[in-house]
Amino acid sequence: MAIIAGQAVRGENFWDRPYLMEDITDIIESGGHILLVAPRRVGKTSLMYKILDTMGEEYVVIYINTEAEHSVEAFWEKLFHELMDDEFIGTLSNKANNLWTKLKSIRLSEAGTKGIKFGDSEPIDYAKAFLDLLKSVDTDKKLIIMLDEFSQTIENIIQRESIEKAEQLLKVHREIRQNHKVSEKTVFIYAGSIGLESVVANINSSKHINDLASIAVPPFEAEDAKAFAKDLCDKNGIAIEESDIVYMLGKIEWYIPFYIQLLAQEVKRLYRRNPEVNESVIDRAVENALSNRKDFIHWEERLNTFSKKGRVYAKEVLSLISTKKSVESKELSNLVVKHKIKEAEAKEIIHALKYDGYINNSGDARIYRFNSPLLRIWWYNNVAN
Amino acid sequence: MSQTNTARYKYTPDEMSQEAFLERFVVRQEVFEEIFEELVEADYSVPNQHYIIIGQRGQGKTTLLRKLKIEVEKDKKLSKFLLPVKFSEEQYRVRQLCRFWEEVADYLQVHYEEIFDGILEGMEVHIDDDNYPVKCFSYLEKQLKKKKKKLLILVDNIDEFLAKIKPEEQHQLREILLTSSSFIIVGGSTKMFEQQYDYSKPFYEFFKIIRLEELSFDESVALLRVLGDEEQSKKIDYIVEHTPQRIETLRRVTGGVPRTMVMLFDIFIEDNGNAFDDLMKILDEVTPLYKDRMDDLPPVLQEIVDTIALNWDGMSTKEIAKKTRMESKAVSAQMKQLEKYQIVDSDAVGKNKIYIIKERFFNIWYLMRFGRKKDRTRVEWLVKFLLSWYSPKELEEKAKSFRSRLVHGDKLDVNYVYTMGEALSYTGCLGLEVEHDLKQSMRAFLSPTNAEYAKHITKSDKELIEKANILYIKKEFKKILTLHLSVLKDLRLPCVEISQFLR
Ligand SMILES: Nc1ncnc2c1ncn2[C@@H]1O[C@H](COP(=O)(O)OP(=O)(O)OP(=O)(O)O)[C@@H](O)[C@H]1O
Ligand SMILES: [Mg+2]
Numbered sequence A: 001m002a003i004i005a006g007q008a009v010r011g012e013n014f015w016d017r018p019y020l021m022e023d024i025t026d027i028i029e030s031g032g033h034i035l036l037v038a039p040r041r042v043g044k045t046s047l048m049y050k051i052l053d054t055m056g057e058e059y060v061v062i063y064i065n066t067e068a069e070h071s072v073e074a075f076w077e078k079l080f081h082e083l084m085d086d087e088f089i090g091t092l093s094n095k096a097n098n099l100w101t102k103l104k105s106i107r108l109s110e111a112g113t114k115g116i117k118f119g120d121s122e123p124i125d126y127a128k129a130f131l132d133l134l135k136s137v138d139t140d141k142k143l144i145i146m147l148d149e150f151s152q153t154i155e156n157i158i159q160r161e162s163i164e165k166a167e168q169l170l171k172v173h174r175e176i177r178q179n180h181k182v183s184e185k186t187v188f189i190y191a192g193s194i195g196l197e198s199v200v201a202n203i204n205s206s207k208h209i210n211d212l213a214s215i216a217v218p219p220f221e222a223e224d225a226k227a228f229a230k231d232l233c234d235k236n237g238i239a240i241e242e243s244d245i246v247y248m249l250g251k252i253e254w255y256i257p258f259y260i261q262l263l264a265q266e267v268k269r270l271y272r273r274n275p276e277v278n279e280s281v282i283d284r285a286v287e288n289a290l291s292n293r294k295d296f297i298h299w300e301e302r303l304n305t306f307s308k309k310g311r312v313y314a315k316e317v318l319s320l321i322s323t324k325k326s327v328e329s330k331e332l333s334n335l336v337v338k339h340k341i342k343e344a345e346a347k348e349i350i351h352a353l354k355y356d357g358y359i360n361n362s363g364d365a366r367i368y369r370f371n372s373p374l375l376r377i378w379w380y381n382n383v384a385n
Numbered sequence B: 001m002s003q004t005n006t007a008r009y010k011y012t013p014d015e016m017s018q019e020a021f022l023e024r025f026v027v028r029q030e031v032f033e034e035i036f037e038e039l040v041e042a043d044y045s046v047p048n049q050h051y052i053i054i055g056q057r058g059q060g061k062t063t064l065l066r067k068l069k070i071e072v073e074k075d076k077k078l079s080k081f082l083l084p085v086k087f088s089e090e091q092y093r094v095r096q097l098c099r100f101w102e103e104v105a106d107y108l109q110v111h112y113e114e115i116f117d118g119i120l121e122g123m124e125v126h127i128d129d130d131n132y133p134v135k136c137f138s139y140l141e142k143q144l145k146k147k148k149k150k151l152l153i154l155v156d157n158i159d160e161f162l163a164k165i166k167p168e169e170q171h172q173l174r175e176i177l178l179t180s181s182s183f184i185i186v187g188g189s190t191k192m193f194e195q196q197y198d199y200s201k202p203f204y205e206f207f208k209i210i211r212l213e214e215l216s217f218d219e220s221v222a223l224l225r226v227l228g229d230e231e232q233s234k235k236i237d238y239i240v241e242h243t244p245q246r247i248e249t250l251r252r253v254t255g256g257v258p259r260t261m262v263m264l265f266d267i268f269i270e271d272n273g274n275a276f277d278d279l280m281k282i283l284d285e286v287t288p289l290y291k292d293r294m295d296d297l298p299p300v301l302q303e304i305v306d307t308i309a310l311n312w313d314g315m316s317t318k319e320i321a322k323k324t325r326m327e328s329k330a331v332s333a334q335m336k337q338l339e340k341y342q343i344v345d346s347d348a349v350g351k352n353k354i355y356i357i358k359e360r361f362f363n364i365w366y367l368m369r370f371g372r373k374k375d376r377t378r379v380e381w382l383v384k385f386l387l388s389w390y391s392p393k394e395l396e397e398k399a400k401s402f403r404s405r406l407v408h409g410d411k412l413d414v415n416y417v418y419t420m421g422e423a424l425s426y427t428g429c430l431g432l433e434v435e436h437d438l439k440q441s442m443r444a445f446l447s448p449t450n451a452e453y454a455k456h457i458t459k460s461d462k463e464l465i466e467k468a469n470i471l472y473i474k475k476e477f478k479k480i481l482t483l484h485l486s487v488l489k490d491l492r493l494p495c496v497e498i499s500q501f502l503r
Helices: A018-029 A044-054 A072-083 A086-092 A097-111 A126-136 A150-160 A163-178 A196-202 A222-235 A242-250 A257-273 A279-291 A297-305 A308-324 A329-339 A343-355 A373-384 B004-011 B018-023 B029-041 B061-074 B089-093 B097-111 B119-124 B132-146 B158-164 B167-179 B217-227 B230-242 B244-253 B258-269 B274-296 B299-311 B317-324 B328-340 B360-370 B376-389 B392-408 B414-426 B432-449 B451-456 B461-473 B477-490
Strands: A034-037 A059-065 A142-148 A186-190 A213-216 A326-328 A367-370 B050-054 B082-086 B150-155 B183-189 B207-211 B344-349 B352-357
Touching: A018 A034, A018 A044, A018 A213, A034 A044, A034 A196, A044 A059, A044 A142, A059 A072, A059 A086, A059 B167, A072 A126, A072 A150, A072 A163, A086 A097, A097 A126, A126 A163, A150 A163, A150 A196, A163 A186, A222 A242, A222 A257, A242 A257, A242 A279, A257 A279, A257 B029, A279 A373, A297 A308, A297 A373, A308 A326, A308 A329, A308 A343, A308 A367, A308 A373, A326 A329, A329 A343, A329 A367, A367 A373, B018 B061, B029 B061, B029 B207, B050 B061, B061 B082, B061 B150, B061 B183, B082 B097, B097 B119, B097 B132, B097 B167, B119 B132, B132 B167, B158 B183, B217 B230, B217 B244, B217 B258, B230 B244, B244 B258, B244 B376, B258 B274, B258 B360, B258 B376, B274 B360, B274 B414, B299 B317, B299 B328, B299 B352, B299 B360, B317 B328, B317 B352, B328 B344, B328 B352, B352 B360, B360 B376, B376 B392, B376 B414, B392 B414, B392 B432, B414 B432, B414 B451, B432 B451, B432 B461, B461 B477
Parallel strands: A034 A186, A034 A213, A059 A142, A142 A186, B050 B183, B050 B207, B082 B150, B150 B183
Antiparallel strands: A326 A367, B344 B352
């Protein structure tokens, strides 16, 4: 198990939580479609890879990332091409024969023509082609289509084309999901590093995704976190006492695997120079980890999706909490007055901050604090001051 | 003494022979190992982590990239499937993502002809397609899969490239980095990315950042020792034994940046100015990059940087405010920005913060380029080095021997003669006659070859005093005052009191 902090993890680098996979298979078996929900860097993409790598026996699984697509047309074209990909088709040959034959034949018909045009040289309608394909194949295995960064695609389309186009794409997706012929044989799983729900809510289109079953990818439980950290250290030749692991996790509190990886990476670096772990080494590792702006900056940039006023308000809320460590909700109300922001918008923003993994009020509903001291300290040093 | 050419190899690791290069790789071993071990242990069937090595100019990025290339090629297991692709210096000018892949393909067909003959042409077949940028990479990837090869793409100055590609291409690259298992990128970069003032999509998260720290004292000694010939090693041993604080001074004043350190060391150890000449060439080479860096800054920050750079030594907020005619408060806010961009470094002195240009080499460049001739600032960096390196007595010795080489008509670089001569005189440690003779000889040396430089040689203290005396006799006190002030401005005489010479 290698220490990987940033890139999605795969294969033996993935720390498995079997119960999560079971939640997912339950929904798939009951014919639902899934929206993976989690703040940034919690492990959505890694989980999709896990599905790709482990569910291939029973299902035909394909992972598609569409974040580079900036138009509806480009989106469908990408989907179509990923299905036509040699490698994907190759994996089908002796387990999903019908699909394999079908895809092969489509490939042949388009092979000669470079710009992928059919006989009458009209450009292909990829959306239609995709849908026809899904309807017509009668595969022996269910197809799981995972769309990562789908929310980014929607955002791209809003920016480059129009809100209407984005809405239309969401609608078509919903129609596809509700088409029995398709739904019988196909499961969609969506995810994205910006929350699909908030992107969609911004354009008042929540109704187009409310049929999706949300699966929250939660942070690790303490036991998982401990076992994971231990394993990560062991496999990387770092001798560490259990008490130090506990100390390290205390610096994280909100156990997303990314933070554990981040600290393990810094500990390893120090260990290479002096093979010893103790609390002061961990303190230094924390300090070094916090100096890598790129690992935290997205927390600040995420706020850019709010309105200008909202952004200023959100920043001040977070800065206040980062300074005082915990803040009562009435103090936040004072800020609402100060910033002359609408009550409803302020509420929305606090909700988003909770939802996106910045803060929580789970101990006492009136008291807000950061999920993780790591982010709190980073925020305090880099944004608040 | 070594020839100019061999000396230059020291500063440009790519030009050294492989053997000499490996012999000299004595510092940053642990950084190399960090990456190399991970390359050895990586699972190449899945997308991997990428790397960016961050360090100032001369901090050793190019060296590490070359070391990685060599060691991967030497490694029995890795070399079977992992092919290093090394971008050359100029290729950082690549502005488009598809050009990047084309460069990779081009490299492959030149360097691994038996495997990848014609790959670039194969790629360019698609050049007129709408989505060529995407096809470009998928074509490359197909070929790699077919041949069962992976790439280790080594790109110096990768920040230049990443900053230039368009937002769509950034998304494409993100997607490729996230999904492709065909390559690992190791980049070198002089800046932290927050210096890019408006990147929106944090795609640097796929990169593991490796920062090159300043060399320690021991590392500095090890490096200096291994770079020179036998004679030089002896000199270093002597210094380490008798005046180790000099190495420490050199280390601190250069920020522990290997190339800057070695170069300045050579300027002291050598007498003929070859090292100085090299320094000038390297300063020329970095000019476009440094210029870009300045141009990227908003005007206010440019002005503050200018002020601190011309001062060479650290400045307090108050001093900066005074020089720039800004409010202290406003300056404070700006300084935070500059610290964030890692352009300045601060030191707390009591309650105040003292700011200094973080990259000393950039500061030298700035002085040499923007410091006025006939002005102390231009050579200030060298003055400070001389003062910290030599005792006053040694400085006078050095001035004498320098002069005798001028008189002797040795072949010396004109810029070197001018800069070194002026710096020696500004140390204020030379006797009146010694300094005067030095200036006279400099004039004699420079006039026939470079009248421009000769004209810029400042008057010796002796000449100034004579002038003052004449004015005194003529009772032109006002003019004496002006003269006195202009001398004070340059503060040339910390060791010698002018007034004592005035009758
Ligand atoms: N199951 C896991 N086991 C070990 N590490 C993990 C796991 N899941 C996530 N990580 C860690 O978290 C990091 C981010 O993972 P991943 O890219 O899957 O998150 P994401 O939710 O898709 O992020 P984004 O919101 O940026 O798309 C990985 O680099 C790794 O350090
Ligand atoms: Mg992701």
